[in-house]
Amino acid sequence: LPHRNGIGRVVKRQVEELRDSYDFVVVGGGTAGLTIADRLSEAFPERNTLVIEYGVVEDAEAVFEPPGGGPGNKRLNIQSLPIPALNNRRASLTVGMTVGGSSTINGQFFDRGHKLDYDDWAKIGSPEFDESEESWDWDNILPFFKKSVTFFEPSEENAELYGYTWDVDAAYGENVSHIQAVYAQYQFPVQKIAWDAFIEMGLPSPKECAGGDKHGVCWVPASQYYLDGQRSHAGRGHYLEVIEDRSNYDLLAGHKVTRLIVGEADAPPAIEFKPVDSDSEDDVKTVTPKLEVVVSAGAIHSPQILQRSGIGEAEFLEAAGIEVVVDLPGVGHNFQDHCGPGSSFALAESIQPSQGSINSNETFAKEALDLYAERPAKGPYTLAMGNSAIYLSLPVITEDSADIVAAIRAQIEDGSALDYLSEGTPESVKDGYLAQLAVLADALENPEHPVLEAPWMSSTPGGGFLLKPLSRGTVQLNPEDHDAEPIVDYRTGANPIDMEVMSRFLPFFRRYYETETMQALGAREVSPGANVTAVEDITEYIRNTITPSFMHPCCTASMMPKEKGGVVGPDLKVHGLERVRVADISIIPIIPGTHTSATAYAIGEKAADIIIRSWPSEEAEEPVKEAPKCKKRRSQKH
């Protein structure tokens, strides 16, 4: 396998090195895009796949590992427009722009949503979904979650020491992916204390939270290599580790796709691209795949590419001077992310060691380094963002849940919900929003469907994040400069019910710190302070302190019927076009209650399966039913 230090030696193709023709072109070599390219090139040895990726192959350090590698140039930081409901603060959003995309810089927290998140996804596309062969409900996406990752079971010793539980049959077991997931080989002592206090509150603790049942106190794996404790990401697992014997898989790095040039609706478009560091017209090239193009540039750039290609709301495109190819008003609408209202609590008794011990305690730091150098890697450096979180429903958090749900239904009934969308929202998008709110009202009413997540690692949790926001933002092409970064309008908290929901998180955490477990450690509130109790005061505190983005931007080319503001159908084809699909985190209609990378991998796996079935192999007479599996890797039990 190419070791991380050898990454620079992997060939990066220049435009002159491209072949005369390709069967498939994938736009964006990120989490979903490389999953698709890997599976297509594996399934079709006789067909060529090209990925065009903005970034280059770069080292991808783990979240928490000994100092050494720098962050490189692989991040793009975007400031949103001011957010009115947050006193005009802005969101800072980061996306990964390198081979592997955001999986190369994320927090490696590798959870999946509750099964109801995916069932709601399927529901919201109705009636189109009812007629479609493809469904994205839990039962139909679970096999692709299973396929997308190889899970390494913890050793018996660690299971006993830390209390790890898991269920391979429910969540994993295929072992056909180079993407690996593990529970860390270490936990700081505070992990168990924080866990015990939640159990003292009477919360459930499912044996396995990645199998669809994710309500309560959960163990969550990290996307990390079992052996060396390094980050497991798409650039490594779906490119570097497979490329050696995949002569039909090309990656053009350092090139930006500017647009698709669409001719006939049932013919593959030409893809226009240029080197990232060139503005010369002479460097602009095109490639036209024989079969189809898959756009996988992520939630910020997939809608931008579609709009530059003339696929978007006609009025908006015309005003921007772009010829309309498909009038598809939903492109760039329905933007969602998780946001996190913080609060903080302190313990009189400091629980050591903690992450700070790496800097403050030389002996601990040396032992940590030695343990990390072992194979398999051990010790605190194997912790990424930790492995624990609570996921709780609204009825579990607050007695006010029925009133909050009634307020959502009232907004739908009298149409006032539409006042909270951005000005000029197209009518079809409004219809889709009302349909989503009906599904969200049911979700917030359900005592099993989580709306709050709070992860922790080296200290006890003080705040969480909102898993089911009602507010919607937009990501739009800059009409003045099509090549500039798109304009991101977060609109966090635009629908005031989101503030209502988040204002109930703090009282929940106050109850948590009142448990005997926490009181025995001298727990006290630091901010906003015990005197802040009225909902309005808590809300004002949230407006001024909330983190608007948890780096889970999504849903900007969502899978819904066109008349509800949708952009793609269940087969991922852009409405109105036969040979253009979108397959990345932007296709989800309602953000699932989870960090989003595992879902992006599953989308990539399922997209590949759909594409493989639609293009029978040249030799095969019958359509291929299933993607062939890559060869079994070493046993994952340790």
Ligand SMILES: Cc1cc2nc3c(=O)[nH]c(=O)nc-3n(C[C@H](O)[C@H](O)[C@H](O)COP(=O)(O)OP(=O)(O)OC[C@H]3O[C@@H](n4cnc5c(N)ncnc54)[C@H](O)[C@@H]3O)c2cc1C
């Ligand atoms: C800082 C950060 C922390 C996160 N933490 C977590 C976490 O702990 N756990 C978790 O599960 N999720 C986390 N996420 C979210 C998760 O990583 C993403 O949701 C997921 O990786 C998105 O996958 P994607 O395939 O949709 O897009 P990406 O992986 O972002 O891929 C898009 C690719 O398209 C390329 N591209 C864009 N425009 C163009 C263009 N015009 N031409 C060519 N190429 C282009 C980009 O360079 C990129 O490689 C985090 C994300 C970030 C940024």
